[in-house]
Amino acid sequence: MLTERQRMILNVIVDDYIRSAEPVGSRSISKRPDVGYSPATIRNEMADLEELGFLEQPHTSAGRIPSHKGYRYYVDHMTPWNSIAPAELNTIRTFFAEKLNVMEQVIQQSAMILSHMTNYTSILLGPEVFHTSLRHFQLLPLNETTAVAIIVTSTGQVENKTVAIPAGVSVSEMEKVVNLLNSKLVNVPLFKLKSRLYSEVAQELERYTSHYEELLIVLDSVLDSEHDHQVYLSGTTNMLTQPEFKDVDKVKDILDLLAETPTLMKMMTPTAGESGIQVRIGTENDHQAFANCSLITATYSLEGESLGTIGILGPTRMEYARVMSIMEIISKDLTTLLSHWYK
Amino acid sequence: MLTERQRMILNVIVDDYIRSAEPVGSRSISKRPDVGYSPATIRNEMADLEELGFLEQPHTSAGRIPSHKGYRYYVDHMTPWNSIAPAELNTIRTFFAEKLNVMEQVIQQSAMILSHMTNYTSILLGPEVFHTSLRHFQLLPLNETTAVAIIVTSTGQVENKTVAIPAGVSVSEMEKVVNLLNSKLVNVPLFKLKSRLYSEVAQELERYTSHYEELLIVLDSVLDSEHDHQVYLSGTTNMLTQPEFKDVDKVKDILDLLAETPTLMKMMTPTAGESGIQVRIGTENDHQAFANCSLITATYSLEGESLGTIGILGPTRMEYARVMSIMEIISKDLTTLLSHWYK
DNA sequence: AGTTAGCACTCATTGCTTGTGAGTGCTAAC
DNA sequence: GTTAGCACTCACAAGCAATGAGTGCTAACT
Numbered sequence: 001m002l003t004e005r006q007r008m009i010l011n012v013i014v015d016d017y018i019r020s021a022e023p024v025g026s027r028s029i030s031k032r033p034d035v036g037y038s039p040a041t042i043r044n045e046m047a048d049l050e051e052l053g054f055l056e057q058p059h060t061s062a063g064r065i066p067s068h069k070g071y072r073y074y075v076d077h078m079t080p081w082n083s084i085a086p087a088e089l090n091t092i093r094t095f096f097a098e099k100l101n102v103m104e105q106v107i108q109q110s111a112m113i114l115s116h117m118t119n120y121t122s123i124l125l126g127p128e129v130f131h132t133s134l135r136h137f138q139l140l141p142l143n144e145t146t147a148v149a150i151i152v153t154s155t156g157q158v159e160n161k162t163v164a165i166p167a168g169v170s171v172s173e174m175e176k177v178v179n180l181l182n183s184k185l186v187n188v189p190l191f192k193l194k195s196r197l198y199s200e201v202a203q204e205l206e207r208y209t210s211h212y213e214e215l216l217i218v219l220d221s222v223l224d225s226e227h228d229h230q231v232y233l234s235g236t237t238n239m240l241t242q243p244e245f246k247d248v249d250k251v252k253d254i255l256d257l258l259a260e261t262p263t264l265m266k267m268m269t270p271t272a273g274e275s276g277i278q279v280r281i282g283t284e285n286d287h288q289a290f291a292n293c294s295l296i297t298a299t300y301s302l303e304g305e306s307l308g309t310i311g312i313l314g315p316t317r318m319e320y321a322r323v324m325s326i327m328e329i330i331s332k333d334l335t336t337l338l339s340h341w342y343k
Numbered sequence: 344m345l346t347e348r349q350r351m352i353l354n355v356i357v358d359d360y361i362r363s364a365e366p367v368g369s370r371s372i373s374k375r376p377d378v379g380y381s382p383a384t385i386r387n388e389m390a391d392l393e394e395l396g397f398l399e400q401p402h403t404s405a406g407r408i409p410s411h412k413g414y415r416y417y418v419d420h421m422t423p424w425n426s427i428a429p430a431e432l433n434t435i436r437t438f439f440a441e442k443l444n445v446m447e448q449v450i451q452q453s454a455m456i457l458s459h460m461t462n463y464t465s466i467l468l469g470p471e472v473f474h475t476s477l478r479h480f481q482l483l484p485l486n487e488t489t490a491v492a493i494i495v496t497s498t499g500q501v502e503n504k505t506v507a508i509p510a511g512v513s514v515s516e517m518e519k520v521v522n523l524l525n526s527k528l529v530n531v532p533l534f535k536l537k538s539r540l541y542s543e544v545a546q547e548l549e550r551y552t553s554h555y556e557e558l559l560i561v562l563d564s565v566l567d568s569e570h571d572h573q574v575y576l577s578g579t580t581n582m583l584t585q586p587e588f589k590d591v592d593k594v595k596d597i598l599d600l601l602a603e604t605p606t607l608m609k610m611m612t613p614t615a616g617e618s619g620i621q622v623r624i625g626t627e628n629d630h631q632a633f634a635n636c637s638l639i640t641a642t643y644s645l646e647g648e649s650l651g652t653i654g655i656l657g658p659t660r661m662e663y664a665r666v667m668s669i670m671e672i673i674s675k676d677l678t679t680l681l682s683h684w685y686k
Numbered sequence: 687a688g689t690t691a692g693c694a695c696t697c698a699t700t701g702c703t704t705g706t707g708a709g710t711g712c713t714a715a716c
Numbered sequence: 717g718t719t720a721g722c723a724c725t726c727a728c729a730a731g732c733a734a735t736g737a738g739t740g741c742t743a744a745c746t
Contacts, residue, residue, distance in 0.1 A: 023738090038690050040740095061696045062698075136483055148495060150493065380718080402726065403724095406708080
């Protein structure tokens with residue numbers, strides 16, 4: 001569809017614009033040593049590229065900037081990305097070599113590394129509760145009326161919830177219930193817990209205790225595992241350093257959206273079927289506030305099943321090649337780290 | 344020190360400037376129905392107030408704006424604050440009337456309420472681990488080499504840490520250790536755990552197990568309770584709506600500081616001896632980035648001991664009276680809520 | 687046919703001037 | 717002690733010309 005020369009020019013423009021954030025003119029392109037054409041020729045090609053929708057002009061007689069379509073083409077036809085210095089690679093490697101033994105810490109630290117290395121905002125989605133199972137269940141009375149329910153998952157995550165004890169339930173009864181749950185529900189994937197509660201536990205529970213119904217309601221609420229899919233953000237303020245966001249109003253919408261955990265979670269959940277590194281440019285993100293942003297996501301996984309997502313949010317004028325290299329390395333390292341832990 | 348009239352004029356200026364964010368001129372003051380003086384008289388008084396350091400002039404022939412000293416005087420001599428509508432009070436009351444049974448949720452929701460009602464940034468410091476004690480200790484093997492240590496506190500908080508099991512320690516040995524810890528350490532305040540570990544547990548541990556030293560190291564690290572003093576932020580982007588921060592560069596430093604949890608914790612820790620609502624205006628915050636901000640803090644407590652802090656960060660031009668009323672109500676309601684729970 | 691030089695044209699940006707108005711300080715009168 | 721009057725200051729907006737980067741088009745060149 002595009003001639004070799006057009007491709008080359010488009011590439012130069014995107015590269016240049018990513019670096020400078022200023023519209024790129026024909027003269028500056030022509031002056032580059034690897035471009036052997038005069039400004040006039042470049043201009044002709046640029047006019048064509050604009051007509052084809054790959055470039056835009058902020059106003060007549062300004063240079064050109066890439067359109068979303070232009071970025072898309074750039075990303076899709078990029079030379080295999082390897083634009084990351086060995087020193088940086090080392091930073092990542094030594095980080096993952098360190099003994100970090102709490103999942104949450106690893107995720108949080110990864111977010112920090114990502115945002116520091118890229119100078120963009122990083123968004124990490126914690127391990128999917130979906131693919132983990134119950135390791136242990138416990139109910140611990142705090143006083144006569146309340147207790148803490150503790151759920152330990154196979155990955156070592158601990159979730160807890162304070163619940164009210166139905167009046168009249170004795171300590172020994174509670175113990176029986178806990179034992180029953182442990183015998184029946186251990187190793188059941190978290191997302192199946194509730195259905196199992198009714199299919200396997202409910203009947204037996206009826207024989208054990210007189211407060212069958214109340215207890216069932218409590219247990220139901222406990223196992224309603226809020227899928228504690230934590231979202232970790234780092235470097236949100238990096239957004240502010242980008243010249244395209246020097247206007248506070250624009251940045252406000254973005255930061256507001258970043259504070260909305262549920263929305264963020266939805267955006268970060270990988271679209272089924274897709275794998276590897278995904279790039280959503282400008283309006284490809286279906287959120288208005290991100291119309292001038294690009295979101296790059298990758299998933300990390302355990303035994304082939306994706307556990308969570310890492311993401312980088314920046315302006316559409318983003319260092320795609322660089323960010324994508326970094327993301328690939330980190331997602332892979334996360335994956336291997338997890339497999340070392342839990343296999 | 345100030346005459347009645349000067350006090351009145353200062354008050355009017357601060358009120359006006361809080362509302363409009365524009366320098367206040369003599370004419371506009373004179374026009375207010377409750378002020379019976381001509382602009383000229385006001386001007387004379389304003390000149391005096393400026394000389395005394397209560398007012399500032401952004402430039403010659405502009406109106407006056409309050410200096411830090413002016414705000415300080417305003418806050419210290421404010422008429423008892425009650426500037427909060429009954430409807431708003433209701434919002435708070437119904438919130439605290441709802442059955443919220445997880446501490447963390449309460450804190451987080453309180454942060455939301457605070458930032459929403461004030462349109463400033465709210466900062467909440469979670470309950471001090473200092474004043475809570477151990478309720479239960481548990482060690483749960485995940486596989487041959489790792490285990491999760493779970494600490495439940497008297498307030499129902501659950502903290503967990505994944506640890507490596509020293510090679511050669513059997514399951515039955517672990518059980519003994521756990522039992523020992525529970526018998527010796529339950530009801531000990533968290534911050535005393537480590538010293539007790541050595542004073543009371545260590546010797547007996549030596550008799551129980553052959554891997555005395557390795558285990559002690561592990562337990563030490565577990566009880567090194569990271570005092571999980573969480574900081575909850577809400578409404579950080581409200582900072583961006585203030586006209587004084589329409590310049591991105593200024594706001595960046597503030598947001599960066601807000602992302603630095605340790606610094607924030609230090610700022611929010613109440614200075615010993617002080618109690619009630621504290622106001623730090625402008626440079627009274629010893630952080631450069633907050634030179635144009637005011638931080639209002641209050642503590643919530645249980646049985647007279649302060650558990651945590653709630654804070655509001657806004658521009659120096661802040662609705663002090665309103666914010667202070669809201670903070671007082673919420674800190675008191677938090678206090679009573681806690682006492683209902685844990686008494 | 688593809689490439690390039692030349693040229694007129696566009697338009698954001700900058701610097702300059704000028705006018706306007708809000709607000710002040712001072713003085714003299716009340 | 718208070719106020720009216722007046723000259724003065726200064727930020728800000730509007731208007732205007734100069735600048736220059738960049739374009740589109742045409743005609744000449746290879």
